[in-house]
Amino acid sequence: MILVKDNRCDFCGTCVAVCPVDAIELREADISIIHDTCIDCDICIWVCPIDVLTSDKPVEVEND
Amino acid sequence: MTDYDVIVVGGGPAGSMAAEAAAKGGAKTLLLEKDRDIGYPVRCGEGVGAKALKQFMNPDPGMIAATISKVRMRSPDNTCVDFGQEEAGYILHRRIFDVALANRASKAGAEIQTRAYVDGLLMEDEAVTGVKYQYMGQHRHLTSKIVIAADGVESRVGRMAGLRTSTKLKDMESGYQVTVGNIDVDQEMIDFYVGDNWAPGGYLWIFPKGDGMANIGLGILGIYSRYDSAHDRTHSFIKKYFPKATILASVCGGIPVGKTLKKMTSHGFMLTGDAAHMVNPVTGGGIITGMQGGQIAGEVAALAIQKGNVSEKGLEDYPIRWHRTEGKTHEAFYRISQTIDTITDEQLNKIAHRLVKTPSSELSLLKIFTTVAREKPKMLLDVTRAFAGV
Ligand SMILES: Cc1cc2nc3c(=O)[nH]c(=O)nc-3n(C[C@H](O)[C@H](O)[C@H](O)COP(=O)(O)OP(=O)(O)OC[C@H]3O[C@@H](n4cnc5c(N)ncnc54)[C@H](O)[C@@H]3O)c2cc1C
Ligand code: SF4
Ligand code: SF4
Numbered sequence: 001m002i003l004v005k006d007n008r009c010d011f012c013g014t015c016v017a018v019c020p021v022d023a024i025e026l027r028e029a030d031i032s033i034i035h036d037t038c039i040d041c042d043i044c045i046w047v048c049p050i051d052v053l054t055s056d057k058p059v060e061v062e063n064d
Numbered sequence: 065m066t067d068y069d070v071i072v073v074g075g076g077p078a079g080s081m082a083a084e085a086a087a088k089g090g091a092k093t094l095l096l097e098k099d100r101d102i103g104y105p106v107r108c109g110e111g112v113g114a115k116a117l118k119q120f121m122n123p124d125p126g127m128i129a130a131t132i133s134k135v136r137m138r139s140p141d142n143t144c145v146d147f148g149q150e151e152a153g154y155i156l157h158r159r160i161f162d163v164a165l166a167n168r169a170s171k172a173g174a175e176i177q178t179r180a181y182v183d184g185l186l187m188e189d190e191a192v193t194g195v196k197y198q199y200m201g202q203h204r205h206l207t208s209k210i211v212i213a214a215d216g217v218e219s220r221v222g223r224m225a226g227l228r229t230s231t232k233l234k235d236m237e238s239g240y241q242v243t244v245g246n247i248d249v250d251q252e253m254i255d256f257y258v259g260d261n262w263a264p265g266g267y268l269w270i271f272p273k274g275d276g277m278a279n280i281g282l283g284i285l286g287i288y289s290r291y292d293s294a295h296d297r298t299h300s301f302i303k304k305y306f307p308k309a310t311i312l313a314s315v316c317g318g319i320p321v322g323k324t325l326k327k328m329t330s331h332g333f334m335l336t337g338d339a340a341h342m343v344n345p346v347t348g349g350g351i352i353t354g355m356q357g358g359q360i361a362g363e364v365a366a367l368a369i370q371k372g373n374v375s376e377k378g379l380e381d382y383p384i385r386w387h388r389t390e391g392k393t394h395e396a397f398y399r400i401s402q403t404i405d406t407i408t409d410e411q412l413n414k415i416a417h418r419l420v421k422t423p424s425s426e427l428s429l430l431k432i433f434t435t436v437a438r439e440k441p442k443m444l445l446d447v448t449r450a451f452a453g454v
Contacts, residue, residue, distance in 0.1 A: 014318030049316035
């Protein structure tokens with residue numbers, strides 16, 4: 001499930017633009033994920049310029 | 065009878081130009097903007113070419129923060145390639161600029177409503193017949209002959225009409241910018257950093273904003289932004305080079321740098337600006353291309369209404385005219401951007417070393433691209449196309 005960190009979002013819409021299934025609702029100063037529609041592809045997490053979004057899936061460990 | 069002939073969604077440059085052109089063409093026009101203020105927040109570096117802007121207006125001095133006559137491109141090893149041109153471009157105050165454009169639309173007769181969030185479309189079968197929106201907590205709807213969606217990078221209104229407007233991760237620049245004070249930069253120069261160090265798949269920019277201020281920002285391709293975000297990279301840069309700068313404003317935003325959507329109309333519906341992916345894929349500039357697209361969309365909409373045919377066929381002049389004016393160049397730039405993405409930092413350094421040997425009076429963007437094409441010969445034809453505007 002995609003989680004939105006409290007009071008961090010700048011409402012820029014970049015995540016909305018890349019979401020393949022239109023699962024992000026954004027108003028002037030209000031963002032919410034439509035969890036029933038979301039397919040957990042995580043690309044909104046990748047693209048957010050200020051790291052507002054996270055997932056509650058277990059974190060993959062990086063080996064570098 | 066419909067409530068309006070044309071309803072435009074979004075009050076950025078594309079939406080205001082569309083509304084102005086539609087109203088001038090005799091259409092009863094309404095523009096709806098979700099934010100409280102037209103022109104705010106400013107999610108933009110605010111750079112435009114002077115010649116390109118002058119196609120649309122003689123800019124008022126009050127909307128210009130700085131006039132640019134010098135360009136510096138830095139390779140990853142910090143070799144500076146400098147060139148110049150008198151009054152090549154401007155750094156705008158977009159907050160003032162966007163309001164001026166919306167004001168032009170209203171002078172042409174368009175109505176404007178802010179705080180109006182469009183959350184659905186009225187549809188009859190496949191045809192778009194109006195919008196649903198929320199205004200100050202109330203749900204409302206209005207009918208129209210044509211809806212023009214100029215709702216920016218999000219482009220949700222297009223999806224409501226059944227068009228595929230989402231941007232692929234590989235075609236999205238994840239952007240962040242701060243406006244800083246107390247820095248000593250040349251107020252006539254724009255400064256770019258290319259290479260993987262600061263902005264893989266994009267670039268970092270320093271645009272002067274007058275009086276010891278500047279916009280410093282960067283865009284990186286979405287595929288590179290998972291573990292080191294645009295925000296973190298920008299702040300590391302400022303810490304390193306301008307530790308005394310004060311942060312006066314910060315914004316983030318996405319820049320769609322893919323190809324313009326093939327399908328930008330349906331019955332009673334048109335897409336324009338960022339919503340139609342009209343941004344220049346190499347520079348990431350979308351102010352001028354959005355104005356161009358919006359203006360054509362508004363003109364075609366007004367004509368289609370006069371002729372009484374708002375079907376996709378009735379609106380076909382819009383994609384045709386876009387393709388003729390901007391579209392072809394845009395496609396050449398897209399292919400160039402795909403090649404640029406394959407250039408390594410070492411190749412960039414090599415190109416810069418070659419370019420610094422050229423006297424700066426002989427340097428231009430065209431010269432830079434043709435030198436790049438020596439590393440990537442397959443680019444040469446597109447460079448010629450892009451700069452010839454064909
Ligand atoms: C960090 C950054 C730097 C940039 N730098 C430059 C630059 O230096 N030069 C340049 O030329 N371009 C630059 N760009 C790109 C440029 O900002 C855009 O291309 C340009 O603003 C596009 O204009 P537009 O009218 O299509 O969309 P926008 O200006 O985004 O306007 C869309 C409007 O629609 C409104 N809207 C959205 N959804 C709804 C809805 N459902 N209902 C009602 N209203 C809605 C929004 O609130 C917004 O006001 C930059 C972009 C970013 C993110
Ligand atoms: S995880 Fe994928 S589907 Fe879910 S909201 Fe993010 S982009 Fe959309
Ligand atoms: S990309 Fe990030 S900052 Fe922008 S709207 Fe989405 S969550 Fe908010």
